[in-house]
Amino acid sequence: MPPVYDPDAARAEFRAGLRDITPLSLGVALYGLAFGLLAAQVGIKAPLTALMGLTVFAGSSQIVAVERLAAGAGMSVAILAGLALNLRLLLMTASLRDELAGRPLWQIMLGVHLTSDENWGLMHATRCRGGRAGYWYLVGGGTSLIAVWAGATMLGTGFAGLLPDLAAIGLDFAFTAAFILLLRNLWRGPGDLAPWALSAGTTLSVAVLLPVEPSWALIVGGLAGAALAAGRGAAHG
Amino acid sequence: MADPLLVTAGLALGTFAIRLGGYLLGGALPATGPWARGLNALPGCLIAALLAVLLVQAGPAEWGAAALCAVVAVLTRSLPLTMLVGIGAVWLARTLI
Known part of the structure; x- marks a missing residue:
């Protein structure tokens, strides 16, 4: 697949990835809003939330790390708890060998950074249905996800200032609820x-x-x- | 108080190292066998443990809401719905109790 570079095919795949991920991006948007609220609780400002979303781009680990900070944990253990959750990404990017083979370094770095549960899973699901889904399909989906994630988390952090007391309206429970669903989705x-x-x-x-x-x-x-x-x-x- | 910027930097560098590491290790990482099974099982184990910690520190209002969330999550697999039901249930329970 990679040896012959066809820009039209690459663009078509990128657009297909961008389009197919939309329902998943909507779920990520809500998750992001809730994460923004949590981040605001530990004093993280909107620009830093966006920076975190763009540079870390691993929702559940960001949530676990910030949730641990909110619970009064130290910095190193909060980071470690988040990273432990991300160890599964090792297996995901390891499985991308064929997609990344022969590509320039910037494409490899972009590809691995934009790999998340949603677009990686979607790429495999599309292939199982016989669709063309390679590197640019993965990058297309990842582009939508990272933009929505950073934007929604930033919006949530800004929005938190307008709310009186998160606990009074039950919003502090949003993450427990999200973790329950996450666990259900991890059930094999x-x-x-x-x-x-x-x-x-x-x-x-x-x-x-x-x-x-x-x-x-x-x-x-x-x-x-x-x-x-x-x-x-x-x-x- | 932990510095959020340092936490962001630590998470960002660590996560990128994991992602790039997977690519670099590539074929050296087993796709099956005990190590693959352990790595695949880790997220679920961590989330289960985190829920246990969160719920032990909570009270009857949260326990009831969590049970309701579990039912909604199993039936619908919908994130928005599970979160809305959870928030609504815990708000209602705290108001009533």
Whole structure:
């Protein structure tokens, strides 16, 4: 695919990616507004929220890191909790070898930076249906997502100043609700139950028994659950 | 108080390193096997743990709203709907309790 460069085909694919991602971008917009509200609670201003959206571009990790800051966690553990959630991106960009092969460095850096759950998943879904979806399709979807994400989070942060008290209207619960949906979307089958339960149980035990910040407990619990998932699969072949 | 700019820088650099690292490691990263299973399972485990922490620190109003959210999430898989139901339910419960 990459060796012969056809600008018309690349543009068509970019536009298709931009168009097909729209329903997913709408969901990201709402998530972004809610993240903006949370960011405002810990004193982050609108321009920094936009900068964060553009440079990090990994919604759930930004939410976890800022949520941890709001809960009073230190800086390093907030960053670490966010990054732990992003480790799955390793596998996603590793799977892009064919799309990125032979491309100039700027295209490789752009491609990996714009890789997110939504456009990566959409690229595979479109291919499964027999559509043409390669590098520029991924970049097209990512362009829409990053613009919507940065814009919506900035808007949410600006908007937060107009609201009287977030807790009084239940908005502080927005993230718990969003995490419940996220968990539902991550559910692949009953095999997930034991790792998730172990992770939650370990986190709560560590948080109660050891004098550490709950965020460290979170990382320990998450790793314990992931280790169980890694080992259990081996036992079942 | 943590500096949000430093948190942004840390997250941005770390996340880009992960993304570029995946590409550079490429074939060296196993697509199947224990490591792949562990990395794939990590997000769900972290979110489950985070929900446990959030809910343990909360009260009956949040527990009820969370249960309602779980039902809506399972039935609709809709993010906007789950968030709206959650916010509405917790507001109502706090007003009544």
